[in-house]
Amino acid sequence: MGTPRNIPHHTVVVIGSGFGGTMSALSLAREFKERQRGTVLMLERGTWWTTPVGTVQDREVETYDLLAKKGQPVQFWSSAENFRGFIDIYTRCFRRRSNEDGLYDLVTFGERGLLGMRQNDGVSIVRASGVGGGSLVYSNVTIRPPDFVFDDDRWPTETDWDGVKREEYFQLARDAIGLSVLHALEKRATEHAGATPPPPPPPNPINTGLRNIVTRSAGADPGFRTPPTHPGLKQLDPSRYPDPTAERRADDLWIDRARIFQLHMSKLTSDYGTVDSSINDKPIGDDGKPKNYCERQGRCNVGCLPGARHTLNKQLMTAIHGTPRHPGGDLEGVLDLWPLCEAHLVHARPEGGYEVEYLERDANAPWRTSTRRVSADQVILAAGCVGTTELLLRCKERETLPNLSPALGEGFSTNGDYLAFLDDTDFRVSLTRGPVTTSVAHFNTPEADPTSDVSKFHTIEDQGIPRALASLVGQGVPLLQSLSTGQRKPLFTALAILRYALGRPRAYARALFRNYQARQPQFASEDEHVMDMMCIAAQGREASVGRFRLGRGPRETPLRVERKGGGSFEDDPIYAEIRATLARFAEQLTGDRGGTFRNPFLTPAAELAGARSIGLTHPLGGCRMGRDASQGVVDEFGHVFDASKTGGEPFYEGLHVADAAVIPTALGVNPSLTIAALALRLSDRMIADLPSS
Template identity: 25%
Template sequence: MTTADRHASATAPQEHGHGFDYDYLIVGSGFGGSVCAHRLTEKGYRVAVMEQGKRWTPDNMPRSNWRLRRWLWRPMLGLRGFFTMSFFRHVIVLHGNAVGGGSITYAQTLLVPPARIWDNGQWAGLNDWHAVMPEHYATAQRMLGVTTNRIIAPADDALKRMAEVAGCEDTWYPTEVGIFFGPEGESGTPAAGSTHPDPYFAGEGPERKSCIGCGGCMMGCRHGAKNTLDRNYLYLAEKHGAKVHAETKVIDVVPLNGKADGADGYVVTTVPSTFAGLYLGRGKRTFTCQSIVFAGSSLGTQELLFRLKDKGSLPNLSDALGKRMRTNAESLISCRMPGSRDDMSKGIAIGSGIHIDEHTHIEATRYPAGSDFMGLLFTAMARGKPSWTRPFSWLKAMAKVVAANPRRALKFQLPWGFAKETIIFLCMQTAEGHLDMTLKRLWYWPFRKALVTEGKRIPTFIPEANDFVTRGAEAIGAIPGSSIPEILFNIPTTAHCMGGAAMAASPEDGVCDGQNRVFHYRNMLICDSSMLAANLGVNPSLTITALAEHAMSHIPRKE
C-alpha cells in the first residue's frame, strides 16, 4: 500500500447505516458534482446535492446582462443571478453558480487537452493517464452531447481571416461543443428551434429544441438547445432519486462520533443562500451522511476547506491546500468594429479557435445582441510590458484611435452595441504559472477572514496573442482592445480557475490522491476544478467531467 493510500479516504465504507440522512452528500452541482450525483444514484446510493445557486429554466433566464439582478450573483446586494466576478489582488475570476453549476453560463466548449498535460504538475506519475483517460473522455463526450459546431458565423469567419494574415490558417477549427443542433441540415433553416424528443438517452432525458445561433449561450440558453448539466447528468440523477437542495450553502462539516478521520460519517450544516442566511446565520439545518464529496468549484471548495480547517472542523486537511492555483495563463483581448454591417453576436458563444503556436490557443467568443455590459471592461489595446508605464501606452493608443476618427472612437469606447460589433478573444496557454490562495483578514475589513491570492503575478500580457490580434484587426477593419483591469492594475481576467486542492502522490504536495480521495480522511472526495494539477491550455469542463467519471469508476455498487 502506498503512502497516498494509507493517508487517503476510503470511498466505499464497509457499512451504510440507516441512521444517516444520505449515503453521499455532494457540495455543488457543477461538472464534478453532477457526474457524482448521477453515477452514485446509478449504483444505488442515497444522494443529496447542496447548491447555493438558484434553479434556472429557459423561461426565467435574463434577456441581457444589463439585467444585473438576474445575471450577477451578489446576495448581499440583492443580486441573485448565476454569474459571478471575484476580484483578487492577482486575478479576476469569472465563474457561475446555479443548479447545474457553471454549465448554465459557460460557453459549452468541450475540448480534450494536449496529452502532455498529464506529464506535468503534481498528478504526473499517479496513474497511466494516457491509457486510462480516453475511455472517460469518451463517456463525458457522450453524456454531454459533444458535437462539432455547425453554425459558422461572422465572428468565426473573421477569426479565419485573421489566421490567414498570421500564417496559421491551417490550425483554424470549428469548436467541439455541447449543443443540440437538431438533425443534419436543420441549422440555419426556418426549422431551427424546433422541438425534438430526447436525442441522447433513449427517451430518459428531456425533450430538446435545436440551436438558433443567437449567441446567447453565456447568458443562459433561453431556447433549450444548450446541453447544460440539468439536462443530462443532473437531470438523470434527480430522476433516479438524488435530492437537490437549491439555494443552500454548506458552512460546516464535522466528523461524527468524534472519529477524527470521518470513519463514522459526517454532520453537515447548511444555511439558505440569502442575506439572512449567509450574513446573519438564520435558517440553519443539519444533515448526516456517510460520505461527502466537495464539488463547489476551485474557489468554492478552497474557501470552504480553508474555513473548515481554520475553525477546527477538519484540522487535518493537507497544508498544500491553496497551493498552485492555475488560470490557464489567460488573457482577454477584443476586436471591435463600430458600425459593422456584420453581426458579431450571431452564432454560438465560442464557435471556432486557432493555435498560433504550440503553447497558445485562441478562441472567438461573443455575447448576444443587447448584452453589452462587458463593453465596460474593454478599451483600446495598450502595447508594452506590464508596468506603471502601461497606462501611458494606453493613452497614446487611445489618442491614435481618436485622431483617426473621433466619432468612431466614441462609439468604440461606449458599451452600447458592443456585442454586435465585437469579438472577444479568449487567449490561453499551457505554460506553467500559478498563484497560491490563503484565508486571512483584510486590513480594510478585519471582521471576517477572506480568500486572498499570494505569490508572483501571473502573466497579464501575452505578446504573441497581442501581435496576432493587432495584425488581424487591421485586416478585418477593427480596433484592437485590451481589458481595463489588465492595463490599469496589471490584473488578468480568467474564466478557468483550477487547482488549489490538487491531486498528488502525498499530502505534502496535494490535497487528494489520484482517485480524488482526501488525504487523512475517510469517505471524503474532491471532484471539481480544484483537483486539476496542471494548466490545460483549453476550457477545463470536459476534463473535470472525465476525471469525475474516473473517480466514480472506483466506487462499487451499494450492497
C-alpha cells in the same frame, strides 16, 4: 461528536452541482438504484434557472411550473436584448449581499477600502451560483488538452491514466455532456458486456450530442476540410476563399465571426478549426422527435432562450423531478438536490462518516439563513476551485478536519485566461450572431510545428457578445469599469447606471430632429454596435504557482490569493505569448492601421479604480493532486489526504474532491471536459470500493 437523531442521513453528500458534482452524483445514484440501496444528496447554493420563452420541447414554458410545484426556487433567464436586459442581468442575476440567489458571482480578492478595493490581489473570478454550476454560464466548449499537458510531473497519475485509458474517459465525458451521464454509462455498460450481436444503445438521451456550429442555420453544410496532419479537426478551407466564380463557396453559409476568425487564423497556425460545442443543433433527435436546437442568438453566457445548450440542470431535473411531459425522475427517491443550501463546514465524526454544516437560505428573502446539518457516510466536495478550497481552508482553521495537507491552497492557476477586444476591424464580424464560441486556434503544438516549445502552448477562441451587453458599447465602457471595481452596493450601482443613462436623452433629442436627414447612430441596433469588433478568449500554460489563504480581519476579502515568489499574475510569461499572438491577429484584421487587442480588466482606468486584475472564468487548483500529503491535498482519484496517517491508505476515509480544485497544472484549454473526465474516473473508483453487501 454524536449525531442528533433529527439530522437527516444520506450515503453520499455532494457539495455543488457543476461538472464534477453532477458527474459524480448521477454515477453513484445510478449504481445505488441498481443495488437497491443507498442515497445521494446534492447541496447547491443557488437556484434553478430556465427560459421564460416557449421552446420546441416546452412550448408553454411548463418547466418553470414543474419546478415551482415541487417547491423548488426557480428563476428565469433575462430575456431583453437591449439595455433593459443589461439592467435586469446586473440587478437581478448578479450575486451580492441581499441578492444571494443571483447567478453570476464576481469574486475579487484583496483589501477593501472605503469606496471599493484598496489593494487588489490581481485576480477577479466569475463563478456561477445555480443548479448546474458552471455549465449555466460557460461557452459550451469541450476541448481535450494535448497529451503533453499530462506529461508534467505534477500529474501524479501512476495507475490507469495512460493515453488509451485517458481517451476512454474523455470519450465518456463527451457522451456524458453531449448526450447525458446516464445514457453514457449505459452505453459503456452495454459495450463492455460483450454480447453478440451487441444490444442497441440505450434510449432517450437528454441532448443530441456535441456539434460543430459555424453556419447561419442548422442543417447547412459548412464544407469543412480535415487536414491529414490534424485528424479530427474541422476547418474552413482558405484555398477556397475568396473565389467568386465557384459554384459553391465554402463560406457562403458561415457565421461571419467564424469565417473571419478561421480564415485569418489559418495564416498564423495550421492548428485551428471548429470547436466541439455542447449545444443541440439537430432539430430532430435519433428517436424521431423534435428537439430544441441552436437559433444563433449569441447569448449562451446569459441564458439560452431556445433551450439548446447542454446545461447540467436539464440532466439533474430529469433525474430527480422528471419533465413536464414525463413527471417523475429516473432516480427519484435515490437522488435529491437541495437548492439555496451553502456548505459552511465539514465535520469528521469520531465514529466514522461526516456531518456537513450548511446555511439554508429563505427562497423569498435569500439574505436570511438558518444553520442546519446533514450526515453522510461519504462526502464529495465539488463546489469549484474557489468554493472547495475556501471550504477546506475553513475546515482546517476550525479544526473540523484538522489534518488536511499543508499544501492546501497551493497550486492555484489562472489557466492563462485572457479576454480582449479589437475595435474597427476591416471586416464585418457580427459579434452578436451564432453561438458564443465557434472556433479555436492552438499555438506552440507539435501538430503545428514539431520544434515548438510546448511550455508556451496557448489557445485563442472567438467570443461573442450578447445583445444586452452590446448595448453598452461606447458610453457603456465607463459603466462597465465602474461596476467591476469590487464595489457593488445598490447605491453605487444606481449611480453608475444613472451616469450612463443621463447622457442618453440629450443625444436622442438631437437625433430625433436630425434623423430625417440621415439615419442617426442612436437608432442603430445592438447588432450594429459591435459589427466591426472582434472579441477573443484565450487560455495558456500558466505556471500554476498561486496560493489561496483565508482573509484576516474585516477589511480583507474572505479569501486572498498571492503568487509564489511575489509579483503579479499578469507577469506570467504565458501572457506575453498570448499578447504577441494577438498582435499578429490584430494585424490580420486591421492591416496597416495597427489595431490593438485590449483587455478591459488591465486598462489604466481599471488600475485607477483598484480593479486591475486578470479576469478569469477557469480557475484551477488549490486542492491539487499529489503523491502524498506533502505534495497535494488529494491523490489522483480525489481521496483527501489525512496528514497524520501513514501506510497504504493515508486518507480521510470517504472524503473526496471532484472539481477543478484538484487539477495540478494549467490546461491551456477550457477545463469542463477534463473536470468531467476526472470526476467520472473518481466515481468509478468509489463504486469499485463500495462493499459488495
